[in-house]
Amino acid sequence: MNSESGQTWLEAMTNGFHAFQNRQFENAFICFDSATKLEPGRFESWVNLAETANQLGRHKSAIEYAKRALKINENLPQAYQIWGDALLDSGEHRQSLQLFQRALQIRVDAGSLYRMARCQTRLSKDQEAEHLLHKSIAADPALAPSFTLLAQVQLNLAKPTDALKSLAAFPYKRATREDRADATVLTLLANEYIRYQSATKLFLSAPNENNLREVSHCTPNDQLGIDLYTLERLEKYSRTLSAFNSPLEPLGKLDPRWPEYEAFFMIPVVGSAEEYIAHRDEILQNTRTCRENVETRNMIASVRHAKASSYQIATEGESVLREVHALATNNLDGFHPGQFKFVQNRTSASRIIERPKPEQCANTIRKFFSEIYPKAPNGIPKALLLLMTICDIHPFSDGNGRVAQTLFNRELENAGLHPVLLNKEWGILGRLGHAMNEFRKFPDAYPHALIEVIKKGQESALEFLADVRRREQGIINRKANGWTSDA
Numbered sequence: 001m002n003s004e005s006g007q008t009w010l011e012a013m014t015n016g017f018h019a020f021q022n023r024q025f026e027n028a029f030i031c032f033d034s035a036t037k038l039e040p041g042r043f044e045s046w047v048n049l050a051e052t053a054n055q056l057g058r059h060k061s062a063i064e065y066a067k068r069a070l071k072i073n074e075n076l077p078q079a080y081q082i083w084g085d086a087l088l089d090s091g092e093h094r095q096s097l098q099l100f101q102r103a104l105q106i107r108v109d110a111g112s113l114y115r116m117a118r119c120q121t122r123l124s125k126d127q128e129a130e131h132l133l134h135k136s137i138a139a140d141p142a143l144a145p146s147f148t149l150l151a152q153v154q155l156n157l158a159k160p161t162d163a164l165k166s167l168a169a170f171p172y173k174r175a176t177r178e179d180r181a182d183a184t185v186l187t188l189l190a191n192e193y194i195r196y197q198s199a200t201k202l203f204l205s206a207p208n209e210n211n212l213r214e215v216s217h218c219t220p221n222d223q224l225g226i227d228l229y230t231l232e233r234l235e236k237y238s239r240t241l242s243a244f245n246s247p248l249e250p251l252g253k254l255d256p257r258w259p260e261y262e263a264f265f266m267i268p269v270v271g272s273a274e275e276y277i278a279h280r281d282e283i284l285q286n287t288r289t290c291r292e293n294v295e296t297r298n299m300i301a302s303v304r305h306a307k308a309s310s311y312q313i314a315t316e317g318e319s320v321l322r323e324v325h326a327l328a329t330n331n332l333d334g335f336h337p338g339q340f341k342f343v344q345n346r347t348s349a350s351r352i353i354e355r356p357k358p359e360q361c362a363n364t365i366r367k368f369f370s371e372i373y374p375k376a377p378n379g380i381p382k383a384l385l386l387l388m389t390i391c392d393i394h395p396f397s398d399g400n401g402r403v404a405q406t407l408f409n410r411e412l413e414n415a416g417l418h419p420v421l422l423n424k425e426w427g428i429l430g431r432l433g434h435a436m437n438e439f440r441k442f443p444d445a446y447p448h449a450l451i452e453v454i455k456k457g458q459e460s461a462l463e464f465l466a467d468v469r470r471r472e473q474g475i476i477n478r479k480a481n482g483w484t485s486d487a
Contacts, residue, residue, distance in 0.1 A: 009038040009045075016048060025055045036068075043072040043079070050082045059086035077103040081115050093122045110140030114149065121153060124334075129153045137169075144175035148182045151190065155342045156397075160193040185359050188224075189342040200326050200338040207305055207327060212319040212338060226363040227356035230392060234372050236443040237388050241381035246451050248380065248417045248458050255465055259307070260284070261421060262409060263299030266402055267292055271423035273467035277475075294331065302327035303406055310410035313386075317369030318362065321395065321403055328402045341397040352440045353392060361395040368393075383411035384450060391428075391436060401428040420457025421464055432457075 016031030029052045035045040050065035066083040069076055084099035100116040113136035120129035133150040136143060147170045154163040167190065170183045199215040255261070261276070269283065269292050270276045283293045306324050313320045326338035340361045356364045368389055376382040390404035405428065409419035424430055435449035 005038055009035050009042070012038060013045065013048070016052070020048070020052060020055075025052055028052045029056060036065075041072060043069040043076060046072070047076065047078055047082065050079065050086075054082060054085050054089070057089075059090045062086040075106050077106040077109070077112055080106070081112060084115060084119065088119055088122060093119060097123070108139075110136045110143045110146065113139065114143060114146045117146075117149060117153070121149070121156075126153045126156050130157065141169075142171045142174045144171055144179040144183070147171070148179060148186055151183075151186045152343050155186075155190060155193060158336065160190045160197065163190040163193075185357075186342070189358055193336075193339055193342065196322070196339055200322070203323060204326055204330055204337065207301070207323070211316075212322045212326075213316050216316075216319040216322065224363045225357065225360040226367060227360040227393075229354065230356050230360075230364055231367055231372070233353065233392065233440075233443060234368055234385070234389055237439070238372050238376050238381075238385050240444055240446065241384055242375070242377055244446050245377065245380055246455070248412070248455065249462065251413060251416050251418050254413070254418070258419070259300045259303035261461075261464065261468075262303050262406070262419065263296050265421045265423060265427075266299050266405060267295045268424055268427065269293075269296055273464050273471055276464075276468065277471055291332070295328075298328050298330055298332070299402065299406075301330075302402070303409075306406045306410050307413070310407070310414055313407065313410075314369065314374060317373065318365050321365070321390070321407070324406055325396050325399055325403050328406070329399045335398055336396070339397075340395045343397070345394055345397055347394070352437055355392065355394050361393060364393055365389075365395060379412070379415040379417060380451070380454065382415070383408050384447070384454070386411055388436060388439065392440070404428075418458050418461060420454060421461040422453070422457045423460070426453060426456055426460070 012031045012035040016028045016035065019025070019028035019031060029049065032045055032049040032052055035042070036049055039045060046065050046069035050062045050069065053059070053062035053065060063083050063086045066079045066086070069079040073079075080099045080103040084096040084103070087093075087096035087099065097116075097119050100112065100119055103112045104116060113132050117129040117132035117136065120126070120132065130150065130153050133146050133153065136146040137150070140146075147166055150166045151163040154160070154166060164187065167183055167187050170180075172180055172183070175183070195218075196212070196215060199212055203210045203212055260280070264270045264276055264279070264283075269279055282288055283296050286293065286297070302324050305327050306320070309316075309320050309323065322338040322340075329335035329337045341358045343358060344355065346355075373382070373385065373389075376385045387404050387408040390400055390407065394400050396403070405422075412419050422428075422430075422432060426432060428436075432450075432453045435447065435453050438449050439445075439447040
């Protein structure tokens with residue numbers, strides 16, 4: 001390397017560092033790319049170019065640049081870290097784990113431990129992540145992202161007090177503006193978690209006597225954000241749905257066991273009358289303990305509560321959502337009953353829409369119920385609008401589909417229409433989900449596919465009810481004739 005090219009390389013690298021620190025990633029990329037051309041044998045250029053490509057979401061390119069760095073020096077932990085980050089952000093969680101492990105084999109430092117912890121959270125291994133983050137903080141008490149990730153992990157482990165302790169030790173003076181903002185938001189969300197924790201516990205102890213209205217009314221609105229883009233999209237849904245209405249079968253007299261039917265299909269443990277009759281006693285009488293059975297019994301309680309509370313949704317929308325969710329997810333590992341999310345969640349719809357941030361959920365939901373929901377016509381328009389709203393905002397870390405479908409059916413009932421039953425093929429992970437995504441893409445167009453799924457769900461419900469009656473009458477007749485089999 002001659003002195004002139006070396007000086008030019010150094011200037012390119014310095015300019016790249018300054019641009020990167022100021023989050024001017026396109027400019028940083030140009031500088032580091034120039035540096036690789038000036039001195040292709042310097043691994044520092046390739047490492048920085050790879051990191052910048054990751055920041056720009058160019059994960060495939062980042063991997064290629066990291067590999068170029070490793071060809072020059074195979075013992076670069078930062079190159080393995082960047083490669084692992086690219087895979088992690090591309091959804092290749094297990095493959096990224098191997099790269100973070102390789103980085104730690106070369107050198108144990110705070111950054112490698114943090115990245116490994118980040119990977120473990122994606123693999124739902126929060127306890128392992130918590131342990132790694134404590135080690136990362138011990139290695140470098142100034143690495144701010146370790147503190148915020150630790151707080152998120154502790155919230156996910158339902159340890160909000162520990163999360164607040166971690167945030168109290170956050171290195172504000174040495175943190176970036178973005179990291180300080182993250183810590184401030186997480187502190188707010190951890191305090192909200194604690195506030196709802198005791199209220200939800202009291203509600204679940206006696207749902208008929210208690211509710212979450214009072215605690216919902218005490219949320220500090222001025223500290224929470226609001227997602228205007230989501231509200232704009234919901235307004236568009238409302239206008240489109242309000243212009244059309246498709247007839248469905250009237251309600252008539254609904255079978256008093258309907259909450260059971262809806263719950264059995266929701267989880268789902270059954271998809272037909274035959275399966276329902278075969279599994280009913282085992283689940284209702286709790287003769288076998290398994291997660292699906294607990295989930296189904298929870299959903300029965302949740303649907304019953306929603307039916308009793310549906311008239312309140314216009315004025316108490318947020319608390320009804322939280323109560324329905326709390327009952328549906330009670331005593332289930334990995335769920336946070338009644339608690340809004342504290343980290344952003346992603347589903348197939350995330351490729352189409354941007355969801356509200358966790359701190360924006362409460363105010364966005366309140367604005368929807370106060371200004372958009374009341375204007376929608378009763379029946380299919382209001383029911384579909386509520387379904388789309390809950391699934392688009394996605395206020396809970398998990399269990400949003402159950403809440404959305406439960407309240408969708410209550411809107412149909414309130415309008416004198418028969419509720420629906422959807423099996424796996426037609427449910428929210430099947431055709432219903434696909435139809436909802438189509439409506440998200442084209443919110444100004446009449447949602448034919450969505451309406452067809454709803455019609456199919458009502459037809460299936462009516463056929464199911466008739467089949468249950470026929471089969472149960474057959475069992476009664478056989479027993480009257482001395483048969484002992486229910487087949």
